[in-house]
Amino acid sequence: MVAPALDLKKTPLNDLHRKLGGRMVEFGGWDMPVQYAAGTIGEHLRTRTHAGLFDVSHMGEIDVRGPEAIAFVNKLASNDASKLIDGQAQYSALTTPQGTVIDDLLVYRFAEDHLLLVVNAGTTDKDWGWISSHQTGEAVKLENVSAQYCQIAIQGPQAISILQTLTETPLHEIKYYHFVRGQVDGVDSIISRTGYTGEDGFEVYAPPDKAEQLWSKILDAGNYGSEEGVLPCGLAARNTLRLEAGMCLYGHEIDETTTLLEANLGWITKLNKGDFIGREALAKQKEERIKRKLVGFEVTDRGIARDHQDILIDGQKVGIVTSGSPAPFLKKNIGMGYVPVEFANVEQNIEIDVRGKPVSAKIVALPFYKRAK
């Protein structure tokens, strides 16, 4: 087994990943499992049909406290944090003055004067720098609390029944994008009905020294090792699951060169909530109409589209693939990418330049996959 480079960060589950046969790779400065022995396809399918367990402890957490907490977050993030109630979470984005994306994040409201921002692993330091640079006065207190949490996601149709065996908290009462404080196997946790797979499921935040206990208990409760048991899932399955669900991944669909409106994230862009960084640029872009748009496509030829390949129409480059991959559950080769708005229509034929060979594809509606409710 390859030893991690010395400067890579490790989650509290690093030793367990290795014991479980995790193949470790560098991701955003972290030493993370890309897959376990079952393989990406097996992990992906098990999450869709039963349950998958994910270590997402590498995500960053930033605490925002004080009487101005909501106003502060509303100045920096595009969604309207004032609409949150206690125990509710919201998908949002930190935007540049140009309306492009510094990061996407979840905003959790514990109280009127206490929010928690959950940000991407690779952008935590950048986000912390950006957010803390906007702090003025004493009305807001910020703290980077990333090291105080492990985060474990249990996802899939059986996630609720598996997790319920370990907690007294009635999980069915937690609505989608809501959370409660509760105990999981006796460990004080935040139990959040959120995820990044397109399935029902939960994300559990707990003290890092309890991570191995929770992870192992959830695997046991989910009959890990049996044909229909829970499987630990690596980053590769996490990526294919979110891609089938049509969700953006920072650094792929969204970054500091793409605006929220181009990325179909108008629904988290609340132009009428009051001023926020990037609002003016986004309002102007909305009025003038976007010129390019994020679309989903499926490959109709033999071949697999990959990130960064060119999208062609009539042999001319019109755009770029932001994520391209086989979709294990849909059994198709799919992708997302940007094209000029005049081509951004379902059924539009396109080609993907797959290492010099044009491969036929067509634009399809997003998301590719939607679970049956």
Next chain:
Amino acid sequence: MANVPDNLHYSKDHEWVRVEGDIAVIGITDHAQDQLGDVVYVELPKAGDEFAANDSFGSVESVKAVSEIFTPVTGKITETNDSLNDEPEKVNKDPYGDGWMIKMTMKSPGEVDSLLTAAEYEDFTKAEE
């Protein structure tokens, strides 16, 4: 531990060669398929195509990545394993058997002697890790 049969020749690009008369049967090693993960797509040349040793003759793709595959010897393709179009997972399940990729007539059969033996290949993969 990856399976490395004694009767094959190996390249440093993780292909194997089985000599059957003047025909070389070629595929990727157990170690290579394990490193790749689930194989979902294999692109192979056509019968009649000619390649020099170390030329790229196609690609093998997992969910996550694309890897080029190289001819360990010089020659002309006589047959390709078209069943991999529909069942690329054979490369994972049986890399030295049903997962074979191409057969070629060797231009200079002596070339296989410059390839690695099973023991040398095993040492090579250990050193890589």
